[in-house]
Amino acid sequence: MQLSVYSEKQTAMTVGYGPFSLSTRSAFQTQCRLLDQYINELVGKRVAMLPGGIGRLTNYAREHGVDATCIDASELCEGLCKLEYPSVPFLLEDMSVPRESWDACFLEDAPFALNPEALFKLATNWQKHATVYPLVYTYSVVYFNSSALDDQFDAVEPTGAQYFKRILHSGTSKVLIRPSELEDCIIETYEVDLNQPIKPMRHRPKADYRYMGIGLFVDEMWKLKLWSGGFECDFSSNEAYKLMRAVPERISLSSSFKS
Numbered sequence: 192m193q194l195s196v197y198s199e200k201q202t203a204m205t206v207g208y209g210p211f212s213l214s215t216r217s218a219f220q221t222q223c224r225l226l227d228q229y230i231n232e233l234v235g236k237r238v239a240m241l242p243g244g245i246g247r248l249t250n251y252a253r254e255h256g257v258d259a260t261c262i263d264a265s266e267l268c269e270g271l272c273k274l275e276y277p278s279v280p281f282l283l284e285d286m287s288v289p290r291e292s293w294d295a296c297f298l299e300d301a302p303f304a305l306n307p308e309a310l311f312k313l314a315t316n317w318q319k320h321a322t323v324y325p326l327v328y329t330y331s332v333v334y335f336n337s338s339a340l341d342d343q344f345d346a347v348e349p350t351g352a353q354y355f356k357r358i359l360h361s362g363t364s365k366v367l368i369r370p371s372e373l374e375d376c377i378i379e380t381y382e383v384d385l386n387q388p389i390k391p392m393r394h395r396p397k398a399d400y401r402y403m404g405i406g407l408f409v410d411e412m413w414k415l416k417l418w419s420g421g422f423e424c425d426f427s428s429n430e431a432y433k434l435m436r437a438v439p440e441r442i443s444l445s446s447s448f449k450s
Contacts, residue, residue: 221302221409222248229297229324233257236294239321241286241313246272246279248299253279259297262286287313289320297324298385304330305365305406305416307383308392308424314385315426323385330407331380333415334400335373340366341401359402360420366404368413375400391425394418 226233226248234256240249243261245268252259260280261272272281289296296317304310307330314323344355344364358364370376377397383389396403396419404415405422 218303219247219251222299223251225302225325226252226297229326230255230257233295233297233324237292238324239286239290239293239296239317241296241298241317243272243281243299244268246276246281248297249279250276252297287316289317291320293321295322295324301325301328302407302409304328305414307405311383311385311389311392311424311426315389318386318388326385328383328385329380330383330405331378332394333373333402333404333406333413334377334379334397335402335404336375336400337368337372337402338374339368339372359417362416362418362422364417366413366415366417368415369411370413373413389426391423393423395421 230252233252236258238252238257238259239262240246240252240259241262242265243249243263244265246261249259249261260282261276262282262284263269264283264285266283269281269283272279298310298313301310307328310328314328317323344359346352346355377400394403394405401419402417403419403421404413404417406413406415408414
């Protein structure tokens with residue numbers, strides 16, 4: 192089991208890897224497998240890669256006949272793209288603002304979106320202007336108890352216990368945990384069509400279960416963000432999209448686009 196707790200302003204990924212937080216060889220291979228499922232229907236089409244990072248997956252797509260462009264709000268990623276993949280076209284801009292000229296967009300973070308809120312907001316913005324890939328996103332809500340986690344979210348002093356209770360409710364704890372470490376487990380799986388209006392996410396805690404996590408089952412492990420107080424988000428309007436802080440200088444950008 193691995194556990195990360197981070198502030199809402201700066202994630203553990205930023206601290207650990209900076210622009211390479213989602214760019215390890217293993218992560219790249221996962222992204223390629225997802226893209227390969229749609230590669231035949233994307234060949235020859237103008238595809239916006241979101242967020243494109245340093246252009247690695249964009250380069251892979253172009254090698255397979257896709258007219259792909261890397262879009263990211265990071266000047267650091269722009270510089271690394273020019274260094275590592277000079278033939279990849281890069282647009283430094285707010286990726287939440289769709290353009291009319293794209294045939295499709297590909298959401299690169301889909302295999303890693305433990306909390307799909309940002310992913311769904313981005314898809315909502317692009318739905319009317321391009322086909323969103325992957326076509327379907329699947330996530331799970333896991334209700335469980337775990338003696339393995341209990342000692343990690345408790346303290347001797349009442350003040351400390353209240354602090355950890357707040358942490359559990361905030362979505363700032365990320366856990367990588369084996370199925371064998373989950374007790375009294377209930378798993379609810381949701382499939383979301385990213386090209387249809389996305390219904391609000393409303394997941395409530397269940398009695399007798401201390402933990403509620405939202406995430407994915409990958410490599411025989413549960414990767415979850417803990418929202419033990421419940422989670423709710425609405426995608427009915429084209430709100431500003433809060434960029435995932437995978438690199439230090441990515442900031443919250445407001446979209447001027449209105450649906």
